[in-house]
Amino acid sequence: MIEVQNLSKRYKDNVVLEDINLTIHPGDVIAVIGPSGTGKSTLLRCIDRLETPESGRIIMDGLTVDLAQHHNRKKLIELHKRTGMVFQSWNLFSHKTALQNVMEGLVVVKKLDKTRARELAMAQLANVGLADWANHYPRHLSGGQQQRVAIARVLAMEPELLLFDEPTSALDPELVGEVLETIRLAADRGYTMLLVSHEMSFVQRVANRVIFLENGHIVEDGTPDEVFYHPKSDRLRDFITKIERLQAPEYSI
Amino acid sequence: MGNLFDFKTVFTNIPEILKYFPVTMQLALSAMAASLILGLLLALVKVRQVPVLKTLVNVFISVIRGTPVLVQLYVTYFGIPMFLKYLAYKNGTEYNASAVPPIVFAFIALAINESAYNAETIRAAIQSVDRGQIEAATSLGMTGWQTLTRITLPEAIPVALPNLGNSFISLIKGTSLAFVCAVVDMTAAGKIIGGRKYRYFEVYVSLALIYWVITIVVEQLLKLLEKKIAIPDDSPTVKRDAARLAQDIPVQSSEV
Numbered sequence: 001m002i003e004v005q006n007l008s009k010r011y012k013d014n015v016v017l018e019d020i021n022l023t024i025h026p027g028d029v030i031a032v033i034g035p036s037g038t039g040k041s042t043l044l045r046c047i048d049r050l051e052t053p054e055s056g057r058i059i060m061d062g063l064t065v066d067l068a069q070h071h072n073r074k075k076l077i078e079l080h081k082r083t084g085m086v087f088q089s090w091n092l093f094s095h096k097t098a099l100q101n102v103m104e105g106l107v108v109v110k111k112l113d114k115t116r117a118r119e120l121a122m123a124q125l126a127n128v129g130l131a132d133w134a135n136h137y138p139r140h141l142s143g144g145q146q147q148r149v150a151i152a153r154v155l156a157m158e159p160e161l162l163l164f165d166e167p168t169s170a171l172d173p174e175l176v177g178e179v180l181e182t183i184r185l186a187a188d189r190g191y192t193m194l195l196v197s198h199e200m201s202f203v204q205r206v207a208n209r210v211i212f213l214e215n216g217h218i219v220e221d222g223t224p225d226e227v228f229y230h231p232k233s234d235r236l237r238d239f240i241t242k243i244e245r246l247q248a249p250e251y252s253i
Numbered sequence: 254m255g256n257l258f259d260f261k262t263v264f265t266n267i268p269e270i271l272k273y274f275p276v277t278m279q280l281a282l283s284a285m286a287a288s289l290i291l292g293l294l295l296a297l298v299k300v301r302q303v304p305v306l307k308t309l310v311n312v313f314i315s316v317i318r319g320t321p322v323l324v325q326l327y328v329t330y331f332g333i334p335m336f337l338k339y340l341a342y343k344n345g346t347e348y349n350a351s352a353v354p355p356i357v358f359a360f361i362a363l364a365i366n367e368s369a370y371n372a373e374t375i376r377a378a379i380q381s382v383d384r385g386q387i388e389a390a391t392s393l394g395m396t397g398w399q400t401l402t403r404i405t406l407p408e409a410i411p412v413a414l415p416n417l418g419n420s421f422i423s424l425i426k427g428t429s430l431a432f433v434c435a436v437v438d439m440t441a442a443g444k445i446i447g448g449r450k451y452r453y454f455e456v457y458v459s460l461a462l463i464y465w466v467i468t469i470v471v472e473q474l475l476k477l478l479e480k481k482i483a484i485p486d487d488s489p490t491v492k493r494d495a496a497r498l499a500q501d502i503p504v505q506s507s508e509v
Contacts, residue, residue: 050388073396081394091385095407095484105393108403140488150389157393 001025002161002192007056007067009039009046009216016042017053018216024161024194029187031203031224032196034213035239040196041088043213044163047194048085049076060160081109084159088166090146092138098125098149099134105157124152128182144175148182155186162186162193169198200243204228212236262452266443266459273442274463280359280438281425287364288424289417292371297401299376310372317369322362323430329362330355330434359431363424370420378413379405411482418475422468429464439463 007020016039024030032040045051047058049067056067060082065075092101102121106112112120125131128148138146147167154162164183168176180202187193187206197203203210203224210227212220212235220227220236231237298310317325334353341348382405390400432441440460447456487495 048392050392077394077396080392083392085389085392087385087389089385091383091389093386093389093404093408094383095411104390104403105395108399109394135489137484137488139484140490153389153393 003059005057009053030209031207083161084154085163090150102153124156128152144178147179164195262455273439277438280428284363288367291368295372296375314369326362330358355435359434374416378409382408
């Protein structure tokens with residue numbers, strides 16, 4: 001079980017997250033939805049401690065990290081090892097091939113020897129359907145392929161918690177499908193994940209829990225069915241209606 | 254009048270001058286190596302915005318870039334022995350200024366001068382590295398040092414290389430000022446030869462030719478190096494397809 005406690009983050013006067021508490025059970029696939037600028041990405045980035053919050057703690061099995069503190073490098077590295085982040089803009093290492101990208105963490109962080117790391121990395125690339133592209137540099141891959149390599153890179157580290165920060169937002173529409181399929185496969189393999197996404201139909205299929213975040217607060221937290229079809233708050237109802245209107249087919253009579 | 258310009262002497266001078274080629278290159282290469290290390294350290298202080306040190310580094314770079322190399326060579330040549338003498342006097346020991354080979358002073362002055370310029374080049378290159386990749390490395394669990402050596406520097410070096418190459422070329426030519434520190438390098442040797450034969454102009458032409466050729470060679474080497482560390486333009490698939498086309502093997506449109 002992973003617990004996030006009292007997480008608050010603000011940029012100067014702008015409060016982005018206010019006293020967020022979140023309990024994540026093993027195997028949970030939690031989707032975080034909400035209007036833009038409500039701190040969805042910031043929530044993920046604070047949990048992975050890429051952003052320093054004003055206050056907040058994360059408690060994992062045998063590890064408690066005060067996220068607001070600066071002087072606990074060892075604990076932060078431990079936290080980074082046990083969580084994995086997939087970024088909106090892929091962030092592959094551009095001077096390394098797809099295979100080297102996946103091997104990097106295994107060799108440098110997990111200290112595996114190169115042959116073993118290569119085997120594991122090739123297996124991960126095969127899992128995302130890119131075994132034939134192992135020797136390609138990121139610049140020779142499409143956006144969708146790059147994101148799949150990024151997912152393979154994170155899965156190779158076998159993190160306890162996977163964080164997806166709008167993984168398909170920077171992709172051409174035709175490439176979104178392959179990435180979502182890769183994420184779904186990871187979810188099927190039992191990974192615990194927190195997913196920020198605007199792909200509402202995908203979220204409904206994959207997530208077992210949906211969180212609606214607004215103005216730095218968790219407004220609703222429930223099953224996809226509860227959140228999408230029986231919203232309790234006006235604000236969520238409003239949000240869902242707007243999205244449905246967007247996704248509804250256009251009629252002309 | 255007899256022989257205004259002795260064309261032959263220009264070329265007969267060259268082998269004599271080249272005897273001092275190792276001195277010039279030794280000075281240039283060692284000063285470059287030291288300036289890269291020092292420059293990287295200065296750049297890191299600026300990138301990381303280390304308090305206090307950052308201000309010191311800014312003052313250092315400003316002073317070094319704001320004074321001529323010639324002056325810096327004089328300052329080190331006369332200043333360091335004075336300082337050592339003072340230390341010896343303070344500790345009550347003897348100090349022999351001539352025990353230090355003059356090339357050491359030239360090396361120190363050139364390395365320090367070069368490091369100020371390299372620091373700015375390296376800083377700009379480091380800051381050009383995409384922040385996202387550094388975040389990805391951090392997120393994988395790499396330490397700051399691992400991120401620097403495995404991700405940031407490999408990415409920054411290709412960016413910095415053309416400028417560093419430029420400054421290496423000007424450093425090679427800068428070594429010609431080392432004669433003021435009593436170092437006999439190619440230029441100093443040329444002056445001596447000129448004095449002996451009373452043919453100064455010819456010897457300067459020989460020197461010009463030698464420096465020019467060295468620079469051309471270094472430029473070519475840098476070009477090769479740049480090409481070697483760059484990410485290839487063509488993807489492996491494109492290369493394979495090109496090879497197949499050349500051998501008349503049909504190319505499949507896509508292989509996923």
